[in-house]
Amino acid sequence: MRIRRILAAVIATAALTGLGLTGAATATAATATATAQGAPSVVTPSECRQGGGMPDLADNLCKGGTHEGEQVD
Secondary structure: OHHHHHHHHHHHHHHHHHHHHHHHHHHHHHHHHHHHOOOOOEEOHHHHHHOOOEEEOOOOEEEOOOOOOOEEO
């Protein structure tokens, strides 16, 4: 009987610890996403190309790729 209570306490503690770590990881990911979507960054034409996009020098924007919509300088 005593072993069952100890085992239940260990399992409950492990479950709560896992939820806490998952919550912290989610909060960190949300913060990183908010930072990435914050102020628009400026990329060079070669950085735009390396990211898979094409620099549109008429609009000074990177079209496509990982730098989509970022200003080209």
